Amino acid sequence: MDNNELKLTSAATAYLGLGSNLGDRLANLERAVGLLSRPLKILRISPVYETEPVDVPEQGKFLNLVVEAQTHIAPADLLKLIKGMEQVVGRGKAGSGQPRIIDIDILLYGNIRVNSENLVIPHPRLSRRAFVLRPLNDLVPKLRHPGNRKTMAELLLALGDIKGVYIYPASVSP
Numbered sequence: 001m002d003n004n005e006l007k008l009t010s011a012a013t014a015y016l017g018l019g020s021n022l023g024d025r026l027a028n029l030e031r032a033v034g035l036l037s038r039p040l041k042i043l044r045i046s047p048v049y050e051t052e053p054v055d056v057p058e059q060g061k062f063l064n065l066v067v068e069a070q071t072h073i074a075p076a077d078l079l080k081l082i083k084g085m086e087q088v089v090g091r092g093k094a095g096s097g098q099p100r101i102i103d104i105d106i107l108l109y110g111n112i113r114v115n116s117e118n119l120v121i122p123h124p125r126l127s128r129r130a131f132v133l134r135p136l137n138d139l140v141p142k143l144r145h146p147g148n149r150k151t152m153a154e155l156l157l158a159l160g161d162i163k164g165v166y167i168y169p170a171s172v173s174p
């Protein structure tokens with residue numbers, strides 16, 4: 001997308017969840033973070049976690065992390081940008097539920113709530129996914145979910161058992 005076409009809003013802090021379970025997973029995350037750092041101001045990056053796949057048929061473990069970024073790009077345009085980046089890094093034809101080179105989700109965008117056909121913010125499965133709540137809890141334990149008003153720490157605690165989420169001995173920088 002041409003930068004001139006982007007709709008700009010006042011600055012918001014957004015949290016993006018990244019996952020990879022195909023190919024060189026760490027390199028895929030690094031490449032995606034590199035691409036994100038051009039249009040977004042990356043503030044912090046969570047540790048990398050190796051996680052058991054959830055909600056999908058049996059497949060390889062994921063590496064997951066969460067990026068905290070400041071942006072003026074409106075949510076719908078941000079979605080278009082990250083979808084383009086997925087193609088660049090190599091999403092290929094992998095459909096929903098298939099192993100993927102990279103998956104980028106908008107988890108939170110300031111305090112806003114979006115409910116359109118192709119974009120829902122906060123991400124609808126955030127509250128039940130340890131692979132995003134664990135890294136969100138590292139970055140912003142006291143941040144409240146704009147819908148249910150629970151903090152990331154409370155949501156993680158409510159999951160009770162977060163087995164299947166292991167800290168990975170490598171990090172990603174912008």
Ligand SMILES: Nc1ncnc2c1ncn2[C@@H]1O[C@H](COP(=O)(O)OP(=O)(O)OP(=O)(O)O)[C@@H](O)[C@H]1O
Nearest residue numbers: 096097103104105106107118119120121122123125
């Ligand atoms: N917050 C969001 N972030 C990213 N995509 C979203 C969001 N809300 C809705 N979508 C829509 O979901 C569609 C499918 O995305 P995708 O293929 O990445 O799903 P998935 O990764 O298989 O599953 P999940 O959404 O459970 O992570 C996207 O094309 C997008 O339009």
Ligand SMILES: Nc1nc2c(c(=O)[nH]1)N=C(CO)CN2
Nearest residue numbers: 019051052053054056062131
């Ligand atoms: N552990 C883990 N499981 C998943 C992931 C992911 O990133 N990590 N992404 C999915 C679809 O977005 C479905 N399941």
